[in-house]
Amino acid sequence: xxxxxxxxxxxxxxRGQQVTxxxxxxxxxxxxxxxxxxxxxxxxxxxxxxxxxQRNKGNFPGRFSGRQxxxxxxxxxxxxxxxxxxxxxxxxxxxxxxxxxxxxxxxxTVL
Amino acid sequence: SQKIExxxxxxxxxxxxxxxxTCNYTNYSPAYLQWYRQDPGRxxxxxxxxxxxxxxxxxxxxxxxxxxxxxxxxFHITASQPADSATYLCALVLRGGATNxxxxxxxxxxxxxx
Numbered sequence: 001x002x003x004x005x006x007x008x009x010x011x012x013x014x015r016g017q018q019v020t021x022x023x024x025x026x027x028x029x030x031x032x033x034x035x036x037x038x039x040x041x042x043x044x045x046x047x048x049x050x051x052x053x054q055r056n057k058g059n060f061p062g063r064f065s066g067r068q069x070x071x072x073x074x075x076x077x078x079x080x081x082x083x084x085x086x087x088x089x090x091x092x093x094x095x096x097x098x099x100x101x102x103x104x105x106x107x108x109t110v111l
Numbered sequence: 112s113q114k115i116e117x118x119x120x121x122x123x124x125x126x127x128x129x130x131x132x133t134c135n136y137t138n139y140s141p142a143y144l145q146w147y148r149q150d151p152g153r154x155x156x157x158x159x160x161x162x163x164x165x166x167x168x169x170x171x172x173x174x175x176x177x178x179x180x181x182x183x184x185x186f187h188i189t190a191s192q193p194a195d196s197a198t199y200l201c202a203l204v205l206r207g208g209a210t211n212x213x214x215x216x217x218x219x220x221x222x223x224x225x
Contacts, residue, residue, distance in 0.1 A: 004154075033213075035215075042215060042216070042217035042218065043155070043200065043215040043217075043218075045212075045213065045214075045215075048210065050210070055210050056207070056210055056212060088152075090154050090155075092154070095157075097143065097160055097204070098145075098204050098211040098213060099145060099157045099160060100145075100147070100155070100157060100202075100213065101157060102154030102155050102156070103154055104153060104154055105152075105153070105154050107152075
């Protein structure tokens with residue numbers, strides 16, 4: 001089975017812009033979670049989608065949003081980018097016991 | 112307050128020795144605990160899972176223990192190799208109704224010297 005894929009792999013944006021990241025889970029996996037990883041805060045949970053519905057949400061401002069499509073692909077959007085949003089954004093699809101199968105990540109740099 | 116802690120300092124060991132990494136938590140009651148490996152610039156890779164009613168789990172050179180009384184998990188790599196050098200993350204899986212919630216530790220950097 002193909003693994004989790006994420007696009008793009010790298011992004012450079014300026015403050016105030018918005019960005020959309022994309023994730024395709026492992027075939028047959030219906031749960032997709034998004035995480036933000038920074039050196040200072042570690043791996044922080046953003047949200048989880050299952051069958052096109054958000055069923056879990058972390059403690060991030062409303063500028064961070066997501067959605068899931070009927071084919072389980074998911075997108076994450078960050079509006080009004082801030083310098084502190086620079087991070088590695090990881091998408092993961094879940095196994096039966098919540099094992100997370102992570103994609104390679106999108107490295108976002110906000111200037 | 113709720114916390115999950117891993118050794119914040121890097122662990123340096125000699126090739127061939129056993130590496131032992133620690134994951135401690137407070138004020139959580141996890142259903143199970145997971146361990147992941149992460150290489151620089153890449154997403155974490157799932158390694159092992161241990162349930163709350165299991166004391167020990169093994170997979171090849173890896174061994175995980177889980178003590179719910181001490182609120183601690185130990186992750187061992189026997190006969191360590193330089194290729195084992197990476198950051199290792201533990202994650203608590205908490206039951207939450209229809210879905211589970213994962214809380215990750217900040218990770219421990221392991222460096223195996225040849």
